[in-house]
Amino acid sequence: MPATPNSPHPRQLVAPLFGLVLLLLLGVALSLFHYYQLSQVMRNDGSKLFERVVQQVGRELDNVYRPPMQALNLLSLSSLVKTDNLAERLDYLPLLARVLIDNPQLNSVYVGWHDGDYLMLRPLLNPLSQQRFAAPQRAAWMAWHIGADGSQRHNSYLFLNADLRIIEARMAADEGFDPRQRPWYAAANSADQQLVTTPYVFFSTREFGTTLARAADNHAVLGADLTLDRLSDTLRQQRVTPSSELILYTGEGIVIAYQDPQRLQHTTQGSGALEPRRFQELGSTLLATIALDGYRQQRQTVKELEGQRWVIQQQRIGIQGTPDSYLAVLVPEAELLADAYRLRQQGFWFSLAASLALLTLGWVLWWRLRPEL
Incomplete structure (x- = not known):
């Protein structure tokens, strides 16, 4: 059917529609770019935050040991x-x-x-x-x-x-x-x-x-x-998030302090003697998995365990006179960066909504100006 005198030719509609689609694709692309760039920044900032947390725990443990040593x-x-x-x-x-x-x-x-x-x-x-x-x-x-x-x-x-x-x-x-x-x-x-x-x-x-x-x-x-209860209280007060794990242990894996002191001791079969637990004996699949890599680890890494990503730091505690001791701090990444995740998600949806709003505005303007095309 031929176009009426007041209606635009189909070829005249192609350029505006193409522009609107391009605007939408550009908005989505910018939203995704912003999302992934922010994710990278979050991981870098999260790593620095995590290092500060570990340093704070180390200072608190130093405050536990050093004053009585001086006394x-x-x-x-x-x-x-x-x-x-x-x-x-x-x-x-x-x-x-x-x-x-x-x-x-x-x-x-x-x-x-x-x-x-x-x-x-x-x-x-x-x-x-x-x-x-x-x-x-x-x-x-x-x-x-x-x-x-x-x-x-x-x-x-x-x-x-x-x-x-x-x-x-x-x-x-x-x-x-x-x-x-x-x-x-x-x-x-x-x-x-x-x-x-x-x-x-x-x-x-x-x-x-x-x-x-x-x-x-x-x-x-x-x-x-x-x-060990007193030392464990110190670790419990330094918990970063509700699900985080903190453990102080010797180079042989014997636990010195853990956030749940009730799990620190057990009775050996046969002799009935009380003995401290080792790293992998605390009833935690997470800690047992980490222990497979060895006790004398100094590292920061991310592992997928128990259905979520964990940021893990293990480092030697260099307090003079203490046994060869290590501190392990394990924090779910989702909890460590909860606020950043929320802001990232809000930023993505805001960018996408702004793109859709611009697309809608462009469509309305184009529709109203269509008879003039």
């Missing part, structure tokens, strides 16, 4: 290590208490002498610790002393109030404890610097923990206990 250095210079009876040692309880007050992450602080004498001070912070030692109601501190009077050895508990005044002295059962046979004593006595032990079971509380220790000349060895 032990000062204690080693005091005359406490040269005392040889309980009466003299009681004068130093305020000094030991100050170390514990200034370092609430510590479970106890103590001295083991070369003749087998021992003095330990611990705070009774909660009903559980008071119940464990059947402490009097007003007791805020407990001191444990082992000493000799001639050939007779005395093993006693001293319960003290908040002012460090003795409210009850009690003879304790002799359970064969000798500080010289404990791992912290042997390690520090043969070392020329302060150190941190690998995790082991504390004698008096049966808790897992590590000991900061240092020798004091030829007189004694000083120690301070950190439970």
